[in-house]
Amino acid sequence: MKTERAGTTDARYRRGGEGDRAVVFVHGFLDDQHIWDPLIAELTIPGVEHVTVDLAGSGDRTAAGGPFTYDRFAAEAGAVVDALNKPFVIVGQSMGAPVAELVAARRADRALGLVLVTPVPLAGTQLPHDAIGPFRTLGGDGAGQRAARLQLAAALPDGELDRLVAVGERLRPEVVRDYADCWNNGHPSGEQPSHYAGPVLIVRGAEDGFVTEGLINTAVAPRFCTVQAVVVGSGGHWVHVEQPSAVASHVDRFLAGLV
Template identity: 30%
Template sequence: MSEPVQLSLTTRGTGAPLLLLHGLYGSSGNLNRFTRRFAHDYRVLAPDLRNHGRSPHRPGMDYPTLTEDVVALLDREGIERVAVLGHSMGGKVAMTLALTRPQRVAAVIAADIAPVTYQHNHGTLIGALQQVDVAGAGNRREVDAALAAAIDSPAVRQFLLTNLVPADEGGYRWRIPLQFLADAVPDIQGFPELEGAYDGPALFLYGTASDYFDPDRHRDAVAAYFPKAEYAALEGAGHWLHAEQPEAFAAAVERFLAHAYPAR
């Protein structure tokens, strides 16, 4: 496990703290809509996880390492106990935090993710990003067109392109360290073997059109770690459920927090 890094942080609002954790290839900016909305009732903290957004680039991205970065952030902000909402990779960080530091977690919300190992195509996606000559690209459309040969979903391409930024010397560059991410794919798709369980309130929020979470297939794994787990479905939503159905997503989170972690 590498030393914790100082995560870049966006914070808004006052009151009981609520931590928002983005997924792989994302950043705190993807959650701006929810940072603003939840800040009406909570002190919202939205960091960029390591190797994402404006946070430092370091090798090593297993979940204990990512969790230690978050613990260091909470310590730096003087937060003893927090509710945590995480999507996908961020959801696994949220679960790991709850399981390894239960005294620090008042409630946990995992968005479209389970505490299991997945076999998805992240290595293929990262490989596609690595193959594109972004330094020689004249505009973003050229990069999008080059990616289309390997990534047929326009929505996925546009999400990945949020990481494309102008380079000082002209052309573009990826702001995420692709090789670090490629090396970490087995850890990111996996989940650590942890002892014990989190006995606090937990919500597993999922999209019915997603292949990441199935309440029947994943119920035993969830129950082993989160015996008080509740479930909520967004009908027709895929894995990026918060982007596809932001109003329904926020409403489901608020319903859960209203009894599990009331604003004060």
């Protein structure tokens, strides 16, 4: 994959494969764009370009300054989509799912589909202070991050767990704090039906104790017009890493069904 810059922003993106459609991947809390590599390796649909991005503050952009907000993330991921200049499907996981929705909603003419993997609601999780507090203080706390991932995952490979902890430890404490506030407080658009009216695929890990079936059924799925939801067994919050082949099969079928 090769790396390019999105317009005049400091957002960089990796692109691989060739096709007249693009699939753009947006990572979640404490992660980076490389978390999508196992899933991308399992995709088989032809004629598709795969594109991954780092959100400001993560991955190759850990030195980026704030603000760390959904509007900033969506503007930069949107700049990547615009630079591609082709029809696209956008995939977001956890905190990246609301970013993906905002990007798709603002480019309805080119957004072919939206895939939400273990998504937090665009309106936020609205956890009380004592519940969100431990997430806000995970910056620089490798042991705490490892414990959190083990609690919410079902089958993370040991090597991938170590890599993800190393990635998460690089995030500055103030970035982690602002990220947590971002996904907990949400975005005002989440209080109404989604502005994206195209097809949506929601993928949830059966053993995800954070993004539960109840949360999907009450705060995520009802906001969309055309939505299909699937559950992957033996997968938790990082189901795209825990069960990449199973998730890829669902994404392949979704892509194949788009006009």
